[in-house]
Amino acid sequence: MKKLFLILAACSGMFLGIIPAHAASKLKVITTTMDLKSIAESIGGDKVDVESLGQGNQNYHFLAAKPSYMMKAKRADLFIRSGLELEVGYEPLILEGARNPNIQIGRPGHLDASIGIAALDVPQEVDRSMGDIHPSGNPHHWLDPLNAKIIAANIAERLSVLSPQDAAGFQNNLNRFDEQIDRKMKDWRKTLLPYQGERIVTYHKSWEYFARRFDLEIVDELEPKPGIPPSPGHLKDVIAEVKDQKIKVILQENLYKDDAARYVASATGAAVVVSPISVGGTKAVNDYFVLIDTIVHAVADGFQKADGAGKGSNT
Amino acid sequence: MKSFLSVLCILCLWAAPVRAAGDGDIRELKEQMQLMREQFDDMQASYEQKMVEMQERIDELENKQAASAGPAKDEEQVQQLQDRVASLEQNQNSNQGLAGALNRFNPSISVIGDLTYHTTDQEGGEADNEFNFREAELAFSANVDTYARGDFFVAIENEDGATEVALEEGYLTLLETPVENLQGKFGKFRPAFGKANRMHLHSLAWADYPKVVQNYLGEEGFSEAGASASYLIPNPWDVYSELTLEGFNNNDAAVMGGASGGDAVYLAHLKEFFEFSEALTLEVGGSQMYGENNEGEGAVTRVSGADVTWKWKSQTPGSSHGWAWQSEALFSKREQIEDGEDGASLTADDLDSWGMYSSLEHSLTQRWSAFGRYDFSQMPADSDPESRGYSTGLTFAQSEYAFWRVQFTHTDHETAEDANEVWLQLNFGIGPHRAHTY
Numbered sequence: 001m002k003k004l005f006l007i008l009a010a011c012s013g014m015f016l017g018i019i020p021a022h023a024a025s026k027l028k029v030i031t032t033t034m035d036l037k038s039i040a041e042s043i044g045g046d047k048v049d050v051e052s053l054g055q056g057n058q059n060y061h062f063l064a065a066k067p068s069y070m071m072k073a074k075r076a077d078l079f080i081r082s083g084l085e086l087e088v089g090y091e092p093l094i095l096e097g098a099r100n101p102n103i104q105i106g107r108p109g110h111l112d113a114s115i116g117i118a119a120l121d122v123p124q125e126v127d128r129s130m131g132d133i134h135p136s137g138n139p140h141h142w143l144d145p146l147n148a149k150i151i152a153a154n155i156a157e158r159l160s161v162l163s164p165q166d167a168a169g170f171q172n173n174l175n176r177f178d179e180q181i182d183r184k185m186k187d188w189r190k191t192l193l194p195y196q197g198e199r200i201v202t203y204h205k206s207w208e209y210f211a212r213r214f215d216l217e218i219v220d221e222l223e224p225k226p227g228i229p230p231s232p233g234h235l236k237d238v239i240a241e242v243k244d245q246k247i248k249v250i251l252q253e254n255l256y257k258d259d260a261a262r263y264v265a266s267a268t269g270a271a272v273v274v275s276p277i278s279v280g281g282t283k284a285v286n287d288y289f290v291l292i293d294t295i296v297h298a299v300a301d302g303f304q305k306a307d308g309a310g311k312g313s314n315t
Numbered sequence: 316m317k318s319f320l321s322v323l324c325i326l327c328l329w330a331a332p333v334r335a336a337g338d339g340d341i342r343e344l345k346e347q348m349q350l351m352r353e354q355f356d357d358m359q360a361s362y363e364q365k366m367v368e369m370q371e372r373i374d375e376l377e378n379k380q381a382a383s384a385g386p387a388k389d390e391e392q393v394q395q396l397q398d399r400v401a402s403l404e405q406n407q408n409s410n411q412g413l414a415g416a417l418n419r420f421n422p423s424i425s426v427i428g429d430l431t432y433h434t435t436d437q438e439g440g441e442a443d444n445e446f447n448f449r450e451a452e453l454a455f456s457a458n459v460d461t462y463a464r465g466d467f468f469v470a471i472e473n474e475d476g477a478t479e480v481a482l483e484e485g486y487l488t489l490l491e492t493p494v495e496n497l498q499g500k501f502g503k504f505r506p507a508f509g510k511a512n513r514m515h516l517h518s519l520a521w522a523d524y525p526k527v528v529q530n531y532l533g534e535e536g537f538s539e540a541g542a543s544a545s546y547l548i549p550n551p552w553d554v555y556s557e558l559t560l561e562g563f564n565n566n567d568a569a570v571m572g573g574a575s576g577g578d579a580v581y582l583a584h585l586k587e588f589f590e591f592s593e594a595l596t597l598e599v600g601g602s603q604m605y606g607e608n609n610e611g612e613g614a615v616t617r618v619s620g621a622d623v624t625w626k627w628k629s630q631t632p633g634s635s636h637g638w639a640w641q642s643e644a645l646f647s648k649r650e651q652i653e654d655g656e657d658g659a660s661l662t663a664d665d666l667d668s669w670g671m672y673s674s675l676e677h678s679l680t681q682r683w684s685a686f687g688r689y690d691f692s693q694m695p696a697d698s699d700p701e702s703r704g705y706s707t708g709l710t711f712a713q714s715e716y717a718f719w720r721v722q723f724t725h726t727d728h729e730t731a732e733d734a735n736e737v738w739l740q741l742n743f744g745i746g747p748h749r750a751h752t753y
Contacts, residue, residue: 055593057632066596066753067555067588074547089750096464096488099496099547106461128716128745146374182371189367213374227714229681257633281632 027163030076030103032087033060034279035142036113036151038288040080043155043173047166053094056280059255061132061227065090070097077162079103080155083114084139111158113151117141120208132227143277144209145181145188145292152177184289188214188296195303199245201238201270203230203252203261206277210295219245222252222260230260242268248306251299253277269309273302422457422465425746427517437734448473450516452483456749464488466749468515483515484538500543505536507543507559507584508602509643510622511672512536518751520639520676522722522738526690526704527645527670531618532570539563541579555588570695571606571616580606596753598624610666611652619646628678637678644671647695668698684710690726700730708738717743 029050031037037052044050053069054060060082063069073079073094081087095104102109119137126135141147156174160167196215200207203222211218220241224234241247242264250261251273261272275298276282276291285291429449453469470483486502505513511528516535523529528536541563548556561582565571571580582604589597602620607613621644628637649666670692678684690704708722722738 055630057630058593064753065750066590067557067586067598068590068596071553071555075553093750093752096490096498099490099498101491104490128714185371185374186367189370190363193363193366215370255632 027077027159028075029078029080030073031080032063032091033082033142034281035148035288035291036080036082036155038279038291039148039152039177040155042177042288043152043170044159045169045173047163047169048159052280056276056278056282056285057255060086060278061089063087063090065093065097067097069094070099073098073103074100076100076103076109078109078111078158080111080113080158082139082142083112083117084119084136084141085134086139108158108161111154113154114139114141115154116150117147120212121205131223131225138205138208140206140277141209142288143207143292143295144213145185146213147209148288149178149181180289184292188292191296191300192216195300198249198303199247200249200251200299201242201247201264202250203256206253207251214296214299216299219247222250222264235260235264239264239267242270249273249299249302251275251302254281269306271302271306271309273298275299420457422455423747423749425454425744425748427452427454427742427744427748429516430741431522432739433522433736435734435736437732437736452515452517454746454748459487462489462491464490494546496547496549498545500545503538503540504543505538506541506561506563506580506582506604507545508532508582508604508618509620509645510598510600510624510641511643513752515751517742517744520641520674520684520686520710521688521706521708522720522740523724525643525672525674525688526692526702526726527643527672530670530692531645531647531695537570539566539580555586557586559584559586565606570604570618571608578607580604594627594630596626598622598626608649610649614650614652616647616649618648620644635678635681639676639678640674641676642671642673645669649695666696666698668693668695682712684712686710700728702729703727716745717741 026047026049027044029040029044029048031040031050031052033054034052034056037050040048040050051072053072054063069090070093076098079095081091095110100109101107104110119141121134121138123130123133123135126133142151152174156170159170163170192214197217199217199219200211201220201222202218205221205223205226207218210216220238222230222235222238224231242250247268248270250264250270252258252261252275254274254276258272258274261274264270265272275295276285277295279285279288279291281291282294285294428451431443431447431449432445433447434444449472451471453467453471455465455467457465459465465487466484467482468484470481472479472481482503484502484504486500486504489499489501492499507513509528511519511525512532514536524535541561543559543561543563545557545559548558550556559582561584562579563582565578565580582602584600584602586598586600589599591597600620600622602618602622604616604618604620606616608616610616623640623642625640626637627639629635646669647667649668651664651666670690672688672690674686674688676684676686686706686708688704688706690706691701692704693699693701704724704726706722706724708720710718710720712718718741720738720740720742722736722740724734724736724738726734726736728734
């Protein structure tokens with residue numbers, strides 16, 4: 001036993017001798033979502049090396065705390081979470097397993113990107129009978145482009161703390177990011193202007209921030225409660241609502257099967273819009289601006305399809 | 316007829332200049348309409364532009380308002396917020412607020428219950444043949460301070476009709492130590508032998524622990540008081556490589572073949588984790604335990620283990636398909652030392668025995684999963700009796716917090732009658748519970 005221990009200790013020492021030096025020229029940033037990665041890259045530029053634990057085609061609520069994630073977090077200078085309990089299921093294990101004191105909660109190397117964002121759907125009471133709800137509010141805040149400006153400002157501030165010599169560059173990048181958001185907002189608004197005030201149905205409570213920003217009204221979800229798959233009884237109620245209120249579009253992310261949406265659509269004539277909800281949700285969505293572009297045009301196309309089919313009366 | 320023709324001529328003569336004038340008017344009208352259309356288009360574009368600018372201004376004002384005053388947007392919400400602030404101030408002044416604030420330091424508390432109906436056709440079998448609330452696990456977890464976390468797991472168990480309360484685990488984890496990559500654990504904990512022994516009942520893919528675990532480590536594995544150090548071995552490939560060294564009390568007869576009292580068991584475990592893709596991972600582990608037994612003066616038991624776990628999860632959006640293939644083998648070498656006739660100690664033949672299991676679990680949908688498990692096990696005190704078990708089961712997870720399971724097990728006993736068992740299991744929890752190790 002003692003021999004075994006000595007052998008293992010010697011092996012550890014051998015590895016210590018050949019570990020490459022930490023690349024001090026770039027800050028190593030780990031994010032929990034691809035959207036945070038995209039924004040962090042916009043702000044950090046060539047001063048950061050950003051990697052996301054979650055991928056855009058995954059449900060960020062249900063990532064597993066894989067040891068490989070711990071190894072990525074272990075080398076991070078900055079760990080950015082989306083916040084509002086999106087990562088509550090796995091973040092504690094990753095932060096503890098990473099054994100990186102710099103990224104623990106409360107340290108400069110840990111950032112909650114949702115700071116300063118006015119959360120929607122903050123429940124008055126919290127109980128599991130309400131489904132998969134988040135006590136701090138709806139966590140899908142990145143789908144409002146104006147929230148992206150807040151996230152970007154948070155990231156710029158924290159990068160400036162960690163790398164003060166590059167603060168001016170981060171601020172310039174932030175200004176450029178904000179200007180681009182403002183520019184694109186004009187285009188996005190123009191595209192969705194004809195559909196201001198339109199009512200829609202969604203699959204999951206993911207689209208509240210997007211709907212508020214672009215003046216769409218979400219009437220109901222296909223899930224009877226968050227995280228509970230659609231039931232026949234609830235879909236029957238949704239069909240009645242869609243017909244009664246002449247709803248033209250059912251919007252859902254491509255993380256879920258679209259069977260329920262297509263069932264409601266076939267009974268009502270509404271158009272089903274399936275869209276990525278995160279950067280990397282499809283191969284073409286390679287940054288935050290492309291993501292919002294994709295969602296905006298998908299929704300607009302959905303309304304046009306519904307209007308063109310002439311099934312707005314939902315008989 | 317002449318009158319008609321006259322009127323007709325007059326009408327034609329009258330209409331001719333009108334028509335001539337009309338052609339010109341129509342052209343003029345068309346030009347005017349075109350001009351009006353163009354003006355209308357310009358107005359519409361200007362209107363849309365103004366709408367966009369107005370909305371941007373509204374957005375800007377809303378953001379400023381949200382940043383300074385939260386989500387309140389109208390008088391009613393402002394009043395509600397003011398009422399809420401007043402209420403909070405009152406609570407703070409009346410000490411209710413103080414208690415409320417202190418409550419935020421309370422640990423995460425959860426309770427997980429396990430109900431079974433277990434039946435067997437084996438005469439004299441250990442099955443209950445009745446409903447059994449097998450265990451209620453109370454878990455408490457919180458940060459102790461900036462350096463450590465504390466965890467307590469209290470099991471209220473039903474053993475042969477009697478209710479027993481036992482501290483299953485209670486330990487302090489030092490998250491930061493003076494040595495980089497090193498963490499420590501002190502208290503009573505499940506030793507890091509293999510994989511299944513470290514898993515709590517509610518996190519198993521099966522209704523019971525594998526036979527080799529039950530026979531060598533305890534019916535639900537084992538836990539002991541001691542100390543543990545785990546070190547993430549740095550390497551140029553960034554592979555997760557964790558070495559765990561532990562020392563704990565030698566009190567468990569099933570593990571080491573009888574305690575000699577006061578001596579410790581020493582354990583080393585090496586865990587390697589490889590991620591081939593987002594979908595496919597491999598975990599490989601090796602374990603070694605060493606401690607004195609009661610088979611003679613200085614006799615020791617050595618237990619070695621190897622564990623391999625493959626996991627594959629579909630990356631197709633909307634798909635819940637996945638596979639988990641988990642296997643472990645355990646080898647026990649138990650020295651036996653007898654006193655010779657002349658008083659000198661003689662070493663008898665070592666008692667070697669082993670066991671293993673291999674389980675394949677398939678996630679069919681988000682809520683349904685199925686498994687098949689093969690067990691082979693000898694006994695630590697006697698290698699002759701061998702048993703081979705064949706289990707299969709189906710699990711329905713109504714949510715992340717409750718599942719229902721049915722399991723069928725057929726066991727071939729070499730020295731006893733073969734047995735068939737059926738398990739019905741319900742497991743449910745309330746309160747926040749830490750996520751399980753991957």
